[in-house]
Amino acid sequence: MQIKIKLNGKTVSADVAPDTLLIDFVREQGCYSVKRGCETANCGLCTLFLEEKPVLSCSVLAVRADGKSVTTLEDMQEEAAEFGAFIADQGAEQCGFCNPGFIMNALALFRENADPSEEEIKEYLAGNLCRCSGYEGQLRGIQDYLSWKKGRERINENS
């Protein structure tokens, strides 16, 4: 089936099978940040934005994304690097395999809620599994990032 997807700002036309999953489609297009970590729609590693909403691309048919916009981590480098540095500062991750999906969903959280409480952070990110860590480092990294961002906004307001 012929589909047209706006992938990371560029229109991509392709011929796909009816059961091609979006994760496989975007990886074929070179978006290797999108990973498959489970077979049960549970791990969050394949998170991307479909029409600006975070979804599990392992469970979306590519044909269902026809005419829609898809954003992967490849198109969010600046935001991701800025936030990712705080996660790295905590040494939060070991293997890093879960990182792209985790960063995508964390950025989705910050867009929905600029000042989340600890409970809200935990709830929003509950569907992103990390098998190396106990999530404590990630939580500290998120809180550091948010307070740094707040501080920067304060400086910008005052100047």
Next chain:
Amino acid sequence: MMTIKEYRRVQSLEEAWELNQKKRNRVIGGMLWLKMGNGSIQTAIDLSNLGMDKIEETEEEYRIGCMVSLRELEENQGLADYTQGALKEALRHIVGVQFRNLATVGGSIYGKFGFSDVLTMFLVMDSYVELYKHGIIPLREYAANDYGRDILIRIIVKKTKASYIYQSVRNSKTDFPVLACAAAKTEAGKYLFSVGARPARAILLLDEENLLEEKAGEVEAEAFAAYAKKKIVTGTNIRGSAEYRTHLTGVLLKRAILRLA
């Protein structure tokens, strides 16, 4: 792996219904559960072009389109207020935000899944399903009977005044529930309970013996919990034994009664 030979974004309910009469064709909701199986689907029927992804609110009811996502349902302020947060509580433990952005309320209700928090919660509300051929049917009848290969259009929730509570027990966060329990107390003082993840399909339990009619204190709650443990059939699976589930049934119902009183 699930396979799909053809994909059709239908233009009408009639087209969806006709396609769905063939056993090898399937309506796809969010496709989360469907994808887990190894089924081979001839034609996947997609309802997402029919504008059924909206929650409409009128003076008397909420009309929830079958393609509304669990996340939209969870974020709906009117329904959150109407259920005093109970609906949100029923939804927020389901996997993760990315999952709930895809999973549809129609898929959850149509599937009548044994693990369903969604069905468990809707059963204690004044809920109805609207089917293309069978029309509007109370949810409790729909849940208990077979309506064949009809098309689920929407779920209707009447704004009957009631207090609601939702509780679930999970072995770990985001997992399927070991037991799910919804409870309601109407303005007229009637109690409704539903127990899901038994692990069989959620069922409704009413206070048929009027144990809670006059007073619902510690003693009455205890008596009702004992009654419920006899009435509600539970089973064993990897997440818990029947005995454990029956114990939980008593605990959760008692807590619900005391909190609703």
